Amino acid sequence: MNDLLYNKKVMCPVCNREIEVTKVKTKGCKVKSRDTDMCVHYEDLNVLFYDVWVCENCGYAALQDKFEGIFTRDIAAIKSNISQNWVVRSFKGEREVDKAIEAFKLALLTLKVRNAKASEVAKVCLRIAWLYRDKNDIKRETEFLNFALNSYNEAYLKERFPLDKLDEFTCMYIIAELFRRVGKLEDAIQWFSRIVSSAEARRNPKLIDMARDQYQLAKDQLAEANA
Numbered sequence: 333m334n335d336l337l338y339n340k341k342v343m344c345p346v347c348n349r350e351i352e353v354t355k356v357k358t359k360g361c362k363v364k365s366r367d368t369d370m371c372v373h374y375e376d377l378n379v380l381f382y383d384v385w386v387c388e389n390c391g392y393a394a395l396q397d398k399f400e401g402i403f404t405r406d407i408a409a410i411k412s413n414i415s416q417n418w419v420v421r422s423f424k425g426e427r428e429v430d431k432a433i434e435a436f437k438l439a440l441l442t443l444k445v446r447n448a449k450a451s452e453v454a455k456v457c458l459r460i461a462w463l464y465r466d467k468n469d470i471k472r473e474t475e476f477l478n479f480a481l482n483s484y485n486e487a488y489l490k491e492r493f494p495l496d497k498l499d500e501f502t503c504m505y506i507i508a509e510l511f512r513r514v515g516k517l518e519d520a521i522q523w524f525s526r527i528v529s530s531a532e533a534r535r536n537p538k539l540i541d542m543a544r545d546q547y548q549l550a551k552d553q554l555a556e557a558n559a
């Protein structure tokens with residue numbers, strides 16, 4: 333195995349069996365760059381590949397920081413909707429992009445079965461889009477950017493901020509940038525303008541700078557499209 337990875341034993345909260353999961357060591361998490369929709373690229377390996385843990389015994393899957401914190405009421409739903417049809421297979425060890433996509437789609441399935449909040453669905457869909465970006469599969473990337481966008485819109489309307497670690501203005505920025513990326517430029521411009529004209533958003537100068545840049549870009553793209 334890649335020496336930036338290590339295995340760790342955890343208890344699966346659904347089937348109560350011990351499993352081994354693979355994590356990235358801190359020294360493997362050096363950031364190389366960030367895309368305008370917050371997708372992080374790393375120096376040595378794609379850390380995102382390892383962000384979903386899957387129980388090989390029962391098929392339960394979740395983002396690693398959410399894996400152990402499942403509600404008791406969801407366990408029965410996962411057992412009857414996922415575990416019953418699950419064929420034992422391991423997600424331990426080094427992952428390629430397709431294995432990572434499979435793990436994330438299992439996490440998405442778990443969220444659907446749990447009737448999870450839109451913000452949780454949005455977060456996983458956005459990361460699946462980034463994995464397709466890694467594969468240069470633009471068609472599927474756009475498909476999952478749209479899923480993420482719809483769920484972030486729903487979360488923005490229905491949920492209370494912060495959404496996990498996501499504050500309101502960063503969420504607005506992501507919605508605006510996803511609109512721009514899927515080609516809905518008028519919507520993107522509207523959302524970016526709400527951020528740049530907000531006095532409250534100015535408390536986060538870095539976000540305001542990014543919003544200004546992308547606002548201008550969206551306006552230029554729209555002008556070009558209408559030329």
Ligand SMILES: [Zn+2]
Binds near residue numbers: 346349387390391
């Ligand atoms: Zn399990």
